[in-house]
Amino acid sequence: MSTPLRTSYPVPVEDLIPAARRLAVELGEVPSQNRLMKHLRVGKDKAKAVHAALIEERTETRPETHLHSVPDTDEAGPVTETPEAAAGEVVETPAQVTPPGDPASVERPGWRKWSPRLRNRQSISPADDSAAETAAETDEDARLVRSWPVLLLALPAFVAVWSGWVGLGELTGFGVVHPLPGIADDFTINSAITLPIGVETYAAFALRVWLSGRVPARARRFAKVSALASLALGALGQVAYHLLDAQGVTAAPWPITTAVACLPVAVLGMGAALAHLIQTRENGSR
Template sequence: MTSTQKAYPVPAETIAARLRTRTNESGETPSRNQIMTEFKVGAPKAKRVLDLLTAPEPATTTDQGGGRGASVTAEPVTDEHDDMPTDPFPVQTHPVDLATAEVPASVSSQVIPAGDPVTDPTPATVKAPPATVPAARSSRVRLPRHWPLLLLAAPAFVAIWGGWVGLGKLAGFGEIVLLPGIADNFTLDSSITLPIGVETYAAYALKVWLTNGHPPAARRFAKWSAIASLVLGMAGQVAYHLMTAAHMDTAPWQITTLVACLPVVVLGSGAALAHLTHTDDTTEVTA
């Protein structure tokens, strides 16, 4: 070593550059101890030289600061962000005019749909829905009023009520003690049970039959039982008027038997129809 080297310690990069030339010629890499002995450096610096020697050969520049013209190895300056992939859409922190902004070639070659709010500065034309012409207001259909039904029902109620009550009296229905042993003075004419039971059930069955939404079995039962109730009601009115015209005080036993069974038949039919309207049978059956 020269006195210059003692006064100015040789950098590790310079030692590595000198040894790299020797290594390229001989093909042998010196050990750390050899570097420490030859260049009179410590173990840390010898390890640094050995690391630089085994690393890829960097670019060399001329050291102009010392004035001696020595060739000094300079480490390449790298940016910590060089390894990051290039973003074709860098984040802009200031407003950008989309009309004049440069678009990368990889993006410009793509098909950009018209009206895209991000890539196409031209606003897309939004087609408004076609104006609907309001349909001509149809004239309101006036539903029939219900008050005429009261006029129709009033005379029918009087005739039917009188006929069933009269037929009941001819068949043996009359005043009974409603609560014997409890209220002996509370009497009731049992003949009124005929018009209330038969005609009320007929109206109920008609409603179930003619109203949508009920199970098919219930509507089918209501249809036939309503027809039977109406026919039975007509037969009762005919029988009463014929017996009255013939001045009969007592109905024949056949009529008495049939009239006596009517309250029980009405009770069974009403209970069955009410049960059928609450079933889960939703299969459509043609009545």
């Protein structure tokens, strides 16, 4: 009888298989889980895993058709034909087992050496997804999506956003100014255009940085938050203008005037911060 496995350290399942196989050879059958627990001195989970491995080995190595086993003449001497074989009957002859010097290498006929392997319960190899993605990214299949339809979408949005911001700017004190006094007195510009140019341009730029995936993580987080905030401010600005215009208001209330007046400064600060984060490499930051 084989000696039960004794150790003071947890033994992996794969190291328990040889001892369990020797026990199965002695018993002539797959031992039960309780017998494995007692013989190997392991818990229920490991005994269950070893029992499943033995069952799998026996199932995979069991021959589908029982054929007559003919020993090699060089090792077993001359072959003597049995009456059953002469009559054409298929006879199952047990394979000879030669016990080597190491008892751990004794194997029962119909058993193979156990080796651990990964199982995928969904019958899908982890490499299948990557292979499919690689195949899909060939020069013929992977074609760039044309972005020119965005121009058609942007034209009407540009007209509406531009007119809304300019109108709101005029209601909050923005208007025609002389940016170059004493140099070009005749040159004038409407300062209300700074609102659509600053807010909407920064929103588009921050959105591009966020979705590009080519910048440091800090820059992506900042771009994400600031882009969504800029789009929300743009939407609120449009709503405020149309509500004031529908009510015939000629001068916006002071809270709206204060918020609109701070937008150019806020856009400048966010743009400078985002440009700095894009050029800065992360050093141990999250």
